[in-house]
Amino acid sequence: MAQFQNTILFANEQDQKDELKNYRNQFYFPQHNNEPVVYFTGNSLGLQPKQTKSYIEQELNDWAKFGVEGHFLAKNPWMPYHELLTDKMAKIVGALPSEVIMMNQLTVNLHLLMVSFYQPTKQRYKILCEAKAFPSDQYALQSQLNFHGFNSDDALIEVAPREGEYHIRIEDILTEIEKNKDSIALILIGGVNYFSGQVFDMKSITNAGHKAGAIVGFDLAHAAGNIKLELHNWGVDFAAWCSYKYLNSGPGSVAGAFIHEKHHQNTNLPLFAGWWGHDKKTRFLMDKKFIPMQNAERWQLSNAPILSMAACLSSLSIFDEVGMDKLILKSNQLTAYLEYIVNEINKEKNNCLQIITPIENRGCQISIVANGYGKDLYNNLIENGVIPDWREPNVIRCAPVPLYNNFTDIYRFGAVLSKIL
Ligand SMILES: *Cc1c(COP(=O)(O)O)cnc(C)c1O
Numbered sequence: 001m002a003q004f005q006n007t008i009l010f011a012n013e014q015d016q017k018d019e020l021k022n023y024r025n026q027f028y029f030p031q032h033n034n035e036p037v038v039y040f041t042g043n044s045l046g047l048q049p050k051q052t053k054s055y056i057e058q059e060l061n062d063w064a065k066f067g068v069e070g071h072f073l074a075k076n077p078w079m080p081y082h083e084l085l086t087d088k089m090a091k092i093v094g095a096l097p098s099e100v101i102m103m104n105q106l107t108v109n110l111h112l113l114m115v116s117f118y119q120p121t122k123q124r125y126k127i128l129c130e131a132k133a134f135p136s137d138q139y140a141l142q143s144q145l146n147f148h149g150f151n152s153d154d155a156l157i158e159v160a161p162r163e164g165e166y167h168i169r170i171e172d173i174l175t176e177i178e179k180n181k182d183s184i185a186l187i188l189i190g191g192v193n194y195f196s197g198q199v200f201d202m203k204s205i206t207n208a209g210h211k212a213g214a215i216v217g218f219d220l221a222h223a224a225g226n227i228k229l230e231l232h233n234w235g236v237d238f239a240a241w242c243s244y245k246y247l248n249s250g251p252g253s254v255a256g257a258f259i260h261e262k263h264h265q266n267t268n269l270p271l272f273a274g275w276w277g278h279d280k281k282t283r284f285l286m287d288k289k290f291i292p293m294q295n296a297e298r299w300q301l302s303n304a305p306i307l308s309m310a311a312c313l314s315s316l317s318i319f320d321e322v323g324m325d326k327l328i329l330k331s332n333q334l335t336a337y338l339e340y341i342v343n344e345i346n347k348e349k350n351n352c353l354q355i356i357t358p359i360e361n362r363g364c365q366i367s368i369v370a371n372g373y374g375k376d377l378y379n380n381l382i383e384n385g386v387i388p389d390w391r392e393p394n395v396i397r398c399a400p401v402p403l404y405n406n407f408t409d410i411y412r413f414g415a416v417l418s419k420i421l
Pocket residue numbers: 105106107108134136137190194219221222242
């Protein structure tokens with residue numbers, strides 16, 4: 001990339017050259033003074049693809065037309081509807097199609113997967129996670145420990161940043177794994193930390209975890225659709241993610257789960273079962289005995305939520321067309337430009353801003369500490385047509401998303417920030 005410049009001309013030029021520039025037009029942007037806002041919260045709720053309405057309408061129409069027979073007669077029959085999502089989703093997370101299933105919600109999936117993959121014994125019962133994990137993950141881990149009769153003071157190993165640092169050193173995670181190698185049962189870490197934007201070296205953590213005799217899972221809420229993932233090749237045991245952040249599938253939309261192929265034949269794994277995990281060929285014989293699917297679909301309980309899956313299918317079709325490699329390429333450029341702009345503003349403003357996201361381990365998100373500023377700063381940004389995300393006490397999270405954000409958004413963000421600081 002050429003030398004960056006903090007000018008509207010430079011930003012416009014980069015946008016002209018951008019091979020993916022037209023995808024922006026496929027999304028609805030909230031408006032501010034009749035202009036699209038600078039939307040930097042795709043890490044919280046991705047924007048709506050314009051085509052999503054027609055995907056959902058298709059299913060509403062087929063429901064109106066066919067009633068229950070839509071399971072077989074709909075244009076996309078509902079019975080196997082979830083299968084339409086599998087290949088596209090598997091490509092995004094670097095999995096085999098047999099390893100991926102879209103179902104439920106994220107926290108629900110974490111629990112269901114821990115039912116199978118957190119099997120503590122008296123000796124081996126500890127869970128390792130990152131300190132200040134997303135609250136829902138903390139609650140899930142604590143309640144799993146309690147459910148098995150352990151308590152988190154003793155059984156939860158939380159690896160924290162060192163004094164005065166903002167992100168967690170990988171060597172500290174590996175050391176902690178090694179130190180607890182006789183007692184650790186499960187490692188469950190957010191692949192990308194939601195607060196700092198730090199990307200963890202999932203391959204090394206997986207290797208270290210396995211060497212210590214632990215199962216390794218990841219919460220990919222902030223990773224899926226954001227960074228390059230190779231869940232299969234890394235040998236990750238299981239993972240779960242939501243589809244409403246980078247995957248643009250709408251509020252509370254259907255979530256994803258990954259179960260590595262190496263576990264598919266193991267019928268001894270504990271499972272909370274439902275009829276949609278039963279072998280397809282004989283599912284409707286409605287027999288008493290549960291015959292499990294030999295792939296990730298075994299973990300399905302219920303029949304699929306078609307309307308939210310339609311929104312998900314709409315979005316995944318766009319990802320499928322572009323491909324993660326091109327998205328990541330653009331993402332790296334956008335985020336580098338954002339970093340540059342923040343640094344430029346910082347020079348004018350006595351270094352009041354501090355980027356706490358590690359440059360060498362990040363996706364598209366940059367988290368910025370605004371020293372000496374409170375929530376007023378965030379409110380001011382909103383009033384000026386910029387939507388970032390605010391985390392107490394003074395962190396702004398900005399996620400320029402390669403599918404629909406551009407260089408001009410970043411320039412505009414910089415101009416507004418510079419004005420109000
Ligand atoms: C967004 C997010 C969640 C949200 O969980 P839901 O079950 O979808 O409400 C959980 N964990 C992490 C790490 C997240 O980023």
